[in-house]
Amino acid sequence: MTSNNKKLSLTLRIVIGMLAGLAVGFFFQFLLGGAEERNLALLGLDIPLKAFFVDGIFHVGGEIFIASLKMLVVPLVFVSLVCGTCSLSDTSKLGRLGGKAIGLYMITTAIAISLAIGAALITGPGLGVEMQSDQTFDVSSAPTLAQVFINIFPSNPIESMASGNMLQIIVFAVLFGLAVALSGKPGERIAAQFNDFNEVIMKLVTLLMNLAPYGVFFLMAKLFTTLGLETIGSLVKYFGVVLFVLLFHGFVVYALLLKSLTGLNPIIFLKKMRDAALFGFSTSSSNATLPVTMETVNKKLGVNNSISSFTVPLGATINMDGTAIMQGVATVFIAQVFGVDLSLGDFLMVILTATLASIGTAGVPGVGLIMLAMVLQQVGLPVEGIALIIGVDRLLDMTRTAVNVTGDAMVSCIVAKSEGEFNAAIYNNPNAGEKEETIDFHHLRN
Template structure:
């Protein structure tokens, strides 16, 4: 008589998963996998103190590698956890970007400032962001961190879509139906509509304030929701990496040193060339003077990985160390914490090429220009909270037709990359503030 199949329930953190299993060997595999995830759950508390998210994700990453090596294709049963995590990330994109952009555009304040400080600030932020992405793409093409992985057997059959002409790109920015654009996930149209709505709400005066207040509250709620979703990151990363390693082996981990090196090198190049050039050209000051003045917010941003959390320190040092007036710093810096994400944009350019190379999906020059355009506009809506760069990476991957699973390849080291890119984000805010103050006649 055939042995009856047994039903076991395994609780994965807050996930209740039902597994239909038979045979002692299979039960043994699942017992170890369940133990690994249980260990991951218990590891969030050490000696009564909660372990930071950066270490939780690292633990999940290491356990995922171990599970993928030890259990092979048996880890496919935890794949739904990774898919749920990816779905949660995608769920955040539209409301998070839209609400952040409306509030960011509205924070410009008095429409009369648009003619001078407002436009000047936005142009500088967008230009430095675009330059950062170009630096990232150049380094990605030169260093080629993902070449040789061949993660997809179907990669050779991939045919990169033809780049649309300039007129199509311009027309594609403007939505005829913003609700449909949101439902379809057409992010460029969503971004443009959000900017228009934010500026229009300011122009509406008192009647527009409830609109701004609503999206401000929505943005705050989305920041909180982002934090909640990121708490599931260790479990999602564990599942995604375990499945990836079981499919492709340890060779998938080899290029990580190149990715980290490329991002840090890109951030250094951007700071030393772009920011130094702006300070010398417009502020007529030594780059050493500038970098010495922004040491405190730079270090704080590196540790906290949050532009928003660093904002009070950034504003204080801009006034005390750089000599920027309160009028300029109180306007430019909060706007920068919302829309200026040079480091994040540079990271997205490098990682998008890394994913494309890893999966063997060639990106034409037109596709890479699409990355520049998408990442420049998308970085405006990147929330200044830890982990948001990983969320926005999924947007860039979607824009050029790359697999979202590729984000899992960098998720385990995202915290290491986040420290560098957040540091550059904050330093960039201070640089633009000093430049704007100088062009307004202030003596630094």
């Protein structure tokens, strides 16, 4: 073997970690056999399998990985958005960016939930289903429309950063960036510092991406140790419809929009989104995946930082295509299970509510189920029906996060192309951004 042999790509290493975690998870599920505790004799010691491995090693490793990604979100969003905003020579451009990005995100969300409702009505996942559930779902009160707009503006930006309120961070970063752009020489010195800071943060992203296969392994191992497959079996039709619409939206709708609005080759786009989509799938969080999405959009897809620093964080906050798909299918499913006939007006209300609510509830924990509760209440369906689908929501949440991340990148490409801030050479280069996937740590010892 020579030193010139190619190393495994990051995508392949993540896939290996994911499959290994899945296999280990099922192995531990088999060993436990439904028992809450089972010991394994190792080196003369009785080690509790679940406590030591599942709740110990797997849980700790996965949580550290998620925390490491989330650690970067606030500084990355703030610094990159300040850099992007202060680089705008025309401040009116910001209004155009916002209008295009928000408009595209709302349109794709409306398309997503319309497809979901249509597919659910055709397949009837809840017809003939008689399910009982002793689970309950507590509905958190949703903010009013007026309060949504009030909450966008931070009274304390430091508190907003500490709590991770992305909409407030975006607003403060945009205002700060505009102030830097309008401050002459002092602003230029500040902008140079932020640009250097941004480079350092992106290097940190690259460092953490090398640890991703291990983090993905821990997350998958824990998930598939604790996931009850019998739960999926009872909801297989609902699960299948949601999964089909998610994949159709991610691979077909996004591809058609990208091709029709930019003329770009969607196959290249989907290939380059593999790493970010896998991150989204394993973390189930658009915010946690944001550092990887930013790097992919900038270095692999050729979107200028002045565009991506705005569209990607905004998308991670308000783009809910995957969640909208779940809401559409779940609404029809719950209506069919409880024998409630929904009118055309009800379906239009579902589409409108879910599309508008994607902005208002973006910062609420458990956003998908909270938004679904709002939608169900709007059309008079029993909110208790959410308890029927909670069991399989974790797996579907992983897939819809991958769809959301892909949508963020797709909209970024469209907006960048329309603004002339797109590098076609980088987009068409299959090796763009690949050179920094692996890092030689040995020189750090010298």
